[in-house]
Amino acid sequence: MDATAPTYTPTSSGNVVVDGPLSEETLGASIVPARAYTDEDAFAHEQQTIFRSGWSWVGYAHWLPRVGDVRPVTVAGSPLLLVRSDEDTISVFHNSCRHRGMVLTEEPIEVTQRIQCAYHCWSYNLDGSLAAAPYFTRERRGTPSPQAKDRLHLLPVDSAVWAGMIFVNLSDDPRPFLESAGPLVERWSYIDFDRLHLAAEREFDLAVNWKLCVENFLDFYHLPFVHPQVGPVAASLDVDDVVEDVDHIVGGTYPRGAVGKAKKTDDQLPYLGEVPDEMKESQDIFCLFPNALVFLEADWFQVIALDPRSATRTVEHMAVFVDRDADDPRYAKNIADLVEVLLHVNEQDIPFLYKLQAGRRSVGADHTSLVPQWDQITAMFQTIVAKRAGYAQAGVGTDE
Structure with missing residues (x-):
């Protein structure tokens, strides 16, 4: 099938991929060549064709x-x-x-x-x-x-x-920001981002390619194995793949991701705006292409923004936000606990990112097996990269 034209089924949480870039026939295909994760010429090419050609954090x-x-x-x-x-x-x-x-x-x-x-x-x-x-x-x-x-x-x-973030567009003929971010802005219209209060900020200087940071963020398959605190495999089975814009916004949602959390009490963090009842238990996880990774629950908002420095170095700027009314001593412990959990999750990923980076120097990295049942969103991200950068697809990952 045409990798740029997945089909969807509408749901209350977004457009769920039902027939994405992957099929049984594409097992083993490399949508982005392995050298694009290690080669400085490929990095320089992506800087021009991706980061200079549209909106980026x-x-x-x-x-x-x-x-x-x-x-x-x-x-x-x-x-x-x-x-x-x-x-x-x-x-x-x-x-x-x-x-x-x-x-x-x-x-x-x-x-x-x-x-x-x-x-x-x-x-x-x-x-x-x-x-x-x-x-x-x-x-x-x-x-x-x-x-x-x-x-x-x-x-x-x-x-x-928007949402506490600054975006720029260096292209000669920039399109309005809302042409790329509009679907996510609309999806989260119930959130009052003017009320954001910075709870914590950390910087991670990682010896990995920027694309691996995105792919790991969008990989829901690894959650129960690397982050057991998020719940059993059944929790990952509850994730819906969501495509808000085939060229700019891909990710997923846990419609019931907040189930099992402590019931709302006097010291529970205040919501970020007038949150609809159906969204009070959900978690949204999106990549706003190319380098803003955003995670929203009803009472907190996380950004992991990527600053690519070389083919094998990326600086992550992680920020956690809560509602400004949470800037009160009675919420201090809840905020500290939240920040500790989110930092720990990010730190758990780092050794796996380094191993993923090391693996990209193997010839086997051009014969990886993204599977349709788990990796449609990762494949869609790679498809956007391949389309922007002009990489050959469907198994072509060499210079031959």
Whole structure:
């Protein structure tokens, strides 16, 4: 069958894959070649064809809590600046002075009014406009003309802020953010993301390819074997594969994932908005392609965002959020217990990620056996990667 055209059956929780990219005939096929997990040329190619061609996660809004906060980041090799320009606005610019192209800062800074380039002291307002260029005309008070100032604005980058996350699009003709994230925004419309309160944040610097982090996140088969605290195999059998957008959003949901948890008590964490009754027991697990891994329950929200640094290195930025009303001493133990569990789950995965990475250097890695009964969502993620990067599919994983 055409791997880009799975068929679905509508359910109350989303579109469940019933005939996805995998079939019995595709056992042994490699949708993404093994070299794409180890080869630096393949990594550079993906940076351009995937991370530079559409929307990707680039940071968290809480990294810029105050007006004047500036944070440098890099996406697809391009240095960028995240800037809190006013209380309600985060802007993104290319981190390059309009005079000689020097990066404006390589460390997070807080400025009162202007971002200044240290080379010739050109400075920029928080909205990116040129504020001053001393001796521009070789005179003591010589300043650029209004026309020159307009032309020498910091170059903006298309950006969006949603659910506490910052996204950018470096393509020449960017589509609106909601064209890729819209189905998930709509699915979670009952959540008031303005109420998010950061409960914890951790960084994991891993010697693995970014795609393995995504594939592990979407692998529900391993849960009872690697994470016994999540429940027996029967719990994984209760997961529905969900495709909200065949090119951008794949994942799964436990319609009854919260069953067995402590009943709601006075110190139970408050819900993230007006949660419908049918969603109070569910867990949503999605990849917002390519690098935002999101996990939602009624009373907490987790993001594992991926910053690919090389073919064999990925920095995970993990953040756990609760409702702002949970910022109260009586919820402290519940939050601490939640964070401990989520961190432990992530740490349990790390040795397996390293072994998966090591295995990608075997010729056998191009003959792996994704199975239709468990791996449709993983295969769909790999199909998106293969489509964007132009990798051959259906068993072709070599350079021959």
